[in-house]
Amino acid sequence: MGYTEFLSELEFEVLELSPFLQHLQSTFSQGELQRLVLSRHEGDDKELQRVIFRPVLLKGQTVLSALYERKTFDITKNFEISEAVEYLTTKLGTEFKSALLQTQGEEWQISFSKKNKLLQNRTKLKNAAPVAPATAHNREKRRFVEQSRAYLQALGITDASGQVVPAMSRKWKQINKFVEILAKAIRETGLQERQEVHVADFGSGKAYLTFAVHDYLQQLGISAQVTGVELRPALVDLCNETAAKLALTGLNFEQGDVQHFQARGVNVMIALHACDTATDYAIHMGIRTGAEIIMCSPCCHKQIRPQLQSPAVLSPLLQHGIHLGQEAEMLTDGIRALLLEAHGYDTQVFEFISLEHTSKNKMILAQKRSKAKDNRVVLEQIQALKAFYGITDHCLEQLLAESLPSNI
Secondary structure (H helix, E strand, C coil): CCHHHHCCHHHHHHHHHHHHHHHHHHHHHCCCEEEEEEEEECCCCCCEEEEEEEEEEECCEEEEEEEEEECCCCEEEEECHHHHHHHHHHHECCCEEEEEEEECCEEEEEEECCCCCEEEEEEECCCCCCCCCCCECCCCCCCCCCCCCHHHHHCCCECCCCCECHHHHHHHHHHHHHHHHHHHHHHHHCHHHCCEEEEEEECCCCCHHHHHHHHHHHHCCCEEEEEEEECCHHHHHHHHHHHHHCCCCCEEEEECCCCCCCCCCCCEEEEEEEECCHHHHHHHHHHHCCCCEEEEEEECCCCCHHHCCCCHHHHHHHCCHHHHHHHHHHHHHHHHHHHHHHCCEEEEEEECCCCCCCCCCEEEEEEECCCCCCCHHHHHHHHHHHHHHCCCCCHHHHHHHHHCCCCC
């Protein structure tokens, strides 16, 4: 009989974790530790989502500051390294099923399967930025994207030292804001509890946000399958090459458009700056596949404007082309939001990011409801708006009528 057969299950888990915990201690003492993220929480505290440890300088001593991210409010607690190791010994594999240890030049990911088997993956980072010394324990602006992430350098957002390239500062802010919005939606829809999440990003372009979404889900400990869909073959090839160089699993890019792409089992549907009715096709696909989250940033509202028959009282206002365009945009996106409401989603329309950074700044965010809701009032509101403005055709409404049961 082997030696390990005499060990209790807990003792065996501790032995398996020993190299990981020893690496944490050594990198902490050498000043190379960046952060440690515990995720996939399955403990009794249903409010707790993940814990992030970072080294900070407190009263002249370096400690680990732990941020407990919770649904309603966050909690911060400080640990000495020995206390942190003791905490991890009891919590990993029991309350937390995934952990990511980031150090200078390396990432070490561990996770526990359904049968509690320990899985590990260590990745060397090329041209890693040096770790900044632990700073005083004061509150810094929270970022959902770390500047040290390898994909940011590969995409030209940061330089070799991990600093944001000045010309890409607007894109950097856009990435952070987008991931912040997505993170909240993931929490509220319960997707963070899933073992696997499928994401489709239509019109992915250079894929700044596609890489960011994949990276964020990986850090949550979720097995992510992220597909970027782009019409331009050169960009598809470029993004696939970048993902391959970074050895990113579960991230791929395909050539196509939202109107013809066949998607199934998508949990998160993204379509930013899809022109005119392409946004309607994207929303329709999200609804049809049952996506829990739909994120759109519409542009080029062309379909509704020629149909507008504004009441006489509005004529003095809408004689100006800019006002007429704004009216058509509001009406188009307002009906889109109402159609989403009628088909089982809680919907928000808001400014995605300041006009200072991009003129295409509106976002439609839809989160699937857990319980059905009577949609008759919403459908009546849609018909009243169409009648008021003389609208006969709305692309999304027509797509839904053709593909979904009439009693929805």
